[in-house]
Amino acid sequence: MDVAGAPYEVRIAPGLIDRAGAEIRAFVRKDRVPVITDANVAQAWRARVDTAFEAAGLTAQWLILPAGESTKSWLYLAEVVDFLIACEIERKDRVVALGGGVIGDLVGFAASMVKRGCGFIQIPTTLLAQVDSSVGGKTAINTPAGKNLVGAFHQPALVLADPDALDSLPLRETRAGYAEVVKYGLIDDPEFFAWCEENGPRLLAGDREARVTAIARSVAAKARIVAEDEKETTGVRALLNLGHTFGHALEAETGFSDRLLHGEGVALGMVLAARFSVRLGLMNGQDAERIAAHIGAVGLPASLSALSLTCDGARLADHMLHDKKMDAGTLPFLLLRGIGQTFLARDVDLADVAAFLDDELKR
Structure with missing residues (x-):
């Protein structure tokens, strides 16, 4: 790099x-x-x-x-x-x-x-x-x-x-890391997401070639983004946070514990980001469910119901107020227009996020 x-x-x-x-x-x-x-x-x-x-x-x-x-x-x-x-x-x-x-x-x-x-x-x-x-x-x-x-x-x-x-590593740990591999396909490389759909199970089963390919392509993607915006001043590097705003809120609610590993939170966070994008009319539902299907197929959480939370959407949204990406009282969100089309939105209302999460908790 x-x-x-x-x-x-x-x-x-x-x-x-x-x-x-x-x-x-x-x-x-x-x-x-x-x-x-x-x-x-x-x-x-x-x-x-x-x-x-x-x-x-x-x-x-x-x-x-x-x-x-x-x-x-x-x-x-x-x-x-x-x-x-x-x-x-x-x-x-x-x-x-x-x-x-x-x-x-x-x-x-x-x-x-x-x-x-x-x-x-x-x-x-x-x-x-x-x-x-x-x-x-x-x-x-x-x-x-x-x-x-x-x-x-x-x-x-x-x-x-x-x-x-x-x-x-336990399989659970490897699955959690795999969420970050999928992320690079969802940011701006739909062909890599398709590669993940085809090869993700091989990687998780221990295939050395698949692992080397996934690591190399992920590092190359991150290197390109970080070289352009090392300290997240232009917004480009923020794309690497896809799934993290929802994921970090879920980690906070579960006490930053083994109940939800970081990568598991990111995986579910990416599913939620896609579904919220559909709710806002930014993305078609077919793409969002394709993301959820792949996340679920490899054994990662793909719905809030899998966590058996007892809170409401407002409590989860409140956790987001402490997100390090807060800027002048607003929280930028990573949303999607499609697979490989992630962008930074600065006009998201946390009340809308809370209402969305209430619906997802009942899903």
């Missing part, structure tokens, strides 16, 4: 984690390298990373955090910062984030602050992180008021996306 004159590589290949030491050797100045991960990833990959580092003359300094969305918090941000300072990290050093989107976001944000900004390397171990959160430079933590409300733009020095890492 080449973002704001600071290019970095995104390497996509099987076996990258087992070669991690050699892959990062040219990017680190010291033999001791801080590596931050969560307990689940450590159980699956720590020994192999240690072996890979030792083969390259490196030693990993480990910080292992609890797994789960709740780790993206002030509490663990402070722990990461204190750990990096204790490791005597310097501004030209790099820390490794080994894990999914939670670890990548948390470590990237900490790296943006320590010594007023040190470098970091992403080794994403989930499909969601490989196709979306590990590239583009958005880092953040959650607060009680909402998701990703405190953060910074901080680009990694290198991303190593190893599709073999997905073999250690």
Whole structure:
């Protein structure tokens, strides 16, 4: 990727984690390298990373955090910062984030602050992180008021996306990441959405070729958008938030818990964005139901009834008031005119959203 004159590589290949030491050797100045991960990833990959580092003359300094969305918090941000300072990290050093989107976001944000900004390397171990959160430079933590409300733009020095890492994931986690793959087709590439319809089941079943193709096409799509609008100032990068406004509200209502994974929220959010677009007369119902059919066919939630929520539409809409995209009291919405025709709408009335969600809750 080449973002704001600071290019970095995104390497996509099987076996990258087992070669991690050699892959990062040219990017680190010291033999001791801080590596931050969560307990689940450590159980699956720590020994192999240690072996890979030792083969390259490196030693990993480990910080292992609890797994789960709740780790993206002030509490663990402070722990990461204190750990990096204790490791005597310097501004030209790099820390490794080994894990999914939670670890990548948390470590990237900490790296943006320590010594007023040190470098970091992403080794994403989930499909969601490989196709979306590990590239583009958005880092953040959650607060009680909402998701990703405190953060910074901080680009990694290198991303190593190893599709073999997905073999250690529960199917639910891979499905959640797949939602972000589908997103790129819905934004502006209807041919890629058709590819997903045909190949999504193969990807989820473990087909290596399908995984590499999906990761490469998703990263290329995100790189193109981020290079045009790194810090979301023109509205182009906002297209990457398709499904996220609805999804984040659902995550907030379910307590940012395992009850609804981020990717599951995005998947349902894209279905809702399409159906709301139909309600506004922007999109035909056939396209919206085609989206819902594919989301549901791969095992992702495609209706609000699947969540068994006890709230009303107004409560879900209230969560949106804390969305980080709020601008002068209005909330831009990502809507669709068709598959591959996403656009940013700035005239959506949250009362209309609440009424729509009331109807969807009864669907």
